[in-house]
Amino acid sequence: MTAWSAPTADGPVHGTVAVPGSKSITNRALLLAALATDGVTRTVSGAARSRDTTLMVDGLAALGVDTATAPGRDGTLDVTITAPAHLRGGRVDCGLAGTVMRFLPPAAALADGPVEFDGDPHARTRPMGGVLEGLRGLDVALEPADADRLPFTVLGRGGVRGGAVTVDASASSQFVSGLLLSGPRYDAGLAVTSSTPVPSLPHVDMTVTMLRLAGVTVTSEDSRWAVSAGPITPDPRFVVEPDLSGAAVYLAAAMITGGRVTVAGWPERRPGANPERHTQSRHDLPDLQPLGAVRRALEAFGATVSEGPDGLTAQGPDRLSGADVDLGEIGELTPTVTALAIVASLGGHASRLRGVAHIRGHETDRLAALAAEAAAIGAHVAETEDGLEVHPPSGPLRPTRPWGAYADHRMATAGALVGLVVPGLEIDDVAATGKTLPDFADDWSTLVRGAGIPA
Numbered sequence: 001m002t003a004w005s006a007p008t009a010d011g012p013v014h015g016t017v018a019v020p021g022s023k024s025i026t027n028r029a030l031l032l033a034a035l036a037t038d039g040v041t042r043t044v045s046g047a048a049r050s051r052d053t054t055l056m057v058d059g060l061a062a063l064g065v066d067t068a069t070a071p072g073r074d075g076t077l078d079v080t081i082t083a084p085a086h087l088r089g090g091r092v093d094c095g096l097a098g099t100v101m102r103f104l105p106p107a108a109a110l111a112d113g114p115v116e117f118d119g120d121p122h123a124r125t126r127p128m129g130g131v132l133e134g135l136r137g138l139d140v141a142l143e144p145a146d147a148d149r150l151p152f153t154v155l156g157r158g159g160v161r162g163g164a165v166t167v168d169a170s171a172s173s174q175f176v177s178g179l180l181l182s183g184p185r186y187d188a189g190l191a192v193t194s195s196t197p198v199p200s201l202p203h204v205d206m207t208v209t210m211l212r213l214a215g216v217t218v219t220s221e222d223s224r225w226a227v228s229a230g231p232i233t234p235d236p237r238f239v240v241e242p243d244l245s246g247a248a249v250y251l252a253a254a255m256i257t258g259g260r261v262t263v264a265g266w267p268e269r270r271p272g273a274n275p276e277r278h279t280q281s282r283h284d285l286p287d288l289q290p291l292g293a294v295r296r297a298l299e300a301f302g303a304t305v306s307e308g309p310d311g312l313t314a315q316g317p318d319r320l321s322g323a324d325v326d327l328g329e330i331g332e333l334t335p336t337v338t339a340l341a342i343v344a345s346l347g348g349h350a351s352r353l354r355g356v357a358h359i360r361g362h363e364t365d366r367l368a369a370l371a372a373e374a375a376a377i378g379a380h381v382a383e384t385e386d387g388l389e390v391h392p393p394s395g396p397l398r399p400t401r402p403w404g405a406y407a408d409h410r411m412a413t414a415g416a417l418v419g420l421v422v423p424g425l426e427i428d429d430v431a432a433t434g435k436t437l438p439d440f441a442d443d444w445s446t447l448v449r450g451a452g453i454p455a
C-alpha cells in the first residue's frame with residue numbers, strides 16, 4: 001500500500017463540493033425495499049457508491065433479494081430492488097460495515113434456511129451483543145448459541161414470533177435500529193427496550209422516520225421503541241440525500257483554513273414536514289440526519305454554518321477556538337472534530353470531546369487511534385474514559401511516519417484535515433475512505449488546490 005500525500009492548504013479553502021449519498025440512509029432504504037410486502041420493484045437513487053453500500057446490496061442478494069445497480073447522478077448509484085416472497089439462507093460478508101452486521105441478522109431470522117455471517121478481521125471484534133441478545137429473546141436460534149461477535153449463523157425458520165425484548169444497546173444504536181427495521185415482518189411486531197442509555201440516538205430517529213415513511217406504525221418513549229406487525233411499503237423511488245458526516249469533513253476544511261465551502265445538493269426542507277405522511281417529495285422531507293447537532297459542534301469551534309438554496313455552507317473563522325463538546329449523539333463525527341481540536345490547539349486552545357466511550361467499538365478503537373496518530377505528529381491528545389482531551393503542543397507539528405487509517409474512513413479523512421496545516425503529512429491507506437467516500441482523495445486534492453469539485 002502506497003502512502004498518500006495529503007495536500008497542504010496555501011490559503012483559505014473555497015469551493016463547492018458534491019458528497020455521496022448517506023450510507024446510513026442508503027442501507028436502511030435498501031433493506032426496507034428488500035423487506036417490502038407488496039412485490040413492487042423499487043429504486044433507491046442517489047445511493048452511496050461505496051463499500052458499505054456494495055456489502056449491503058450483496059448481502060441482500062445472498063438472501064435471495066433481486067438487486068441491480070446502475071450509475072446514477074453525480075457519481076451515485078441507482079439500486080433496483082425487488083423483494084422476494086421469502087428470504088433464503090446463504091452467506092453474508094459484512095466487511096467492516098456496522099449497518100450490514102447489525103441490520104441483516106434480524107432479517108436473516110425470516111429466511112427459509114441458515115444464514116452465515118462473517119466480516120473483515122477487525123469486524124470480528126466489533127460488538128454485536130445487543131442484536132444477538134434480542135434475537136435469542138425472540139427464540140431465534142443461533143450458532144454458536146451464545147454468539148456475541150462475528151462469525152455466527154442465524155438459523156432462519158421462515159418467520160419470527162416477535163414480541164418484546166430488552167437489550168443492552170450502550171455499545172451501539174445499531175442494535176436497536178437493526179431489530180426495528182425487520183420488526184414489522186415479525187408475527188407480533190416488535191417492542192425493543194434498551195436497559196442502558198443508547199448512543200447516537202439520531203440514528204434511531206432516522207430508523208423510526210424511515211419506517212414511518214414506509215407506512216409502518218412506530219411508537220417511541222424514552223428507551224423503548226415499538227413497531228406494529230404489518231405491511232412495509234416504501235416510496236417506489238426513494239432519493240438518498242448527501243451524507244452529513246462526509247459533508248462535515250469538507251466543511252471542516254473551510255473552518256481550518258478560514259475559507260468557505262458549500263456542500264451542494266443539501267435538501268431544502270419545509271419546517272414541520274410530517275414523517276407520518278406516507279409520501280416523499282423533495283420539499284416535504286422530515287429531518288433524517290442530525291444537522292442541528294453537527295452544526296452546534298462545528299459552531300463551537302468558531303464556524304458559521306448556514307443552509308440555503310446552494311446547499312450547506314461553512315465559513316471558517318480567522319482562527320479556530322477550542323471547545324468542550326458532547327458528541328454522544330454524533331459519535332461518528334469524533335475524528336473530524338478531533339482534527340479541528342488539534343488545529344485549534346496550535347493557537348493555544350484546549351478542547352474536550354465527551355460522551356463517546358462507545359466509539360472504541362467503531363471501525364477501530366477511535367479514541368486510541370486518534371491519540372496515537374496525534375502523538376506521532378507531536379500533538380497532545382489524551383484519552384479519557386468517554387472521549388479525548390486536546391491540549392496545545394509543546395512545539396510545531398511534524399510527521400514522523402504516515403498517519404494511520406486503521407481501515408477506518410474517518411481516521412483517513414481526519415488525517416487529511418490535519419494535513420491541511422502540517423506539511424509533509426502522508427496517510428498510509430487513503431483507500432479506507434472507500435467505505436463511504438469512494439472519490440475522496442481526488443475530490444479533496446481538487447478542492448484544496450483551489451479548483452473546487454464540480455457539484
Ligand SMILES: O=C(O)C1=C[C@@H](OP(=O)(O)O)[C@@H](O)[C@H](O)C1
Nearest residue numbers: 024172173174199200203331332
Ligand atoms: O445506524 C447507523 O447508520 C449508524 C449509527 C451510528 O452507530 P453507533 O450507534 O454504533 O455509533 C453511527 O456511528 C454509524 O456510523 C451509523
Ligand SMILES: C=C(OP(=O)(O)O)C(=O)O
Nearest residue numbers: 096097098099332362363
Ligand atoms: C461507525 C461508523 O460506521 P458503521 O456503520 O460501520 O458502524 C462510521 O461510519 O463512522
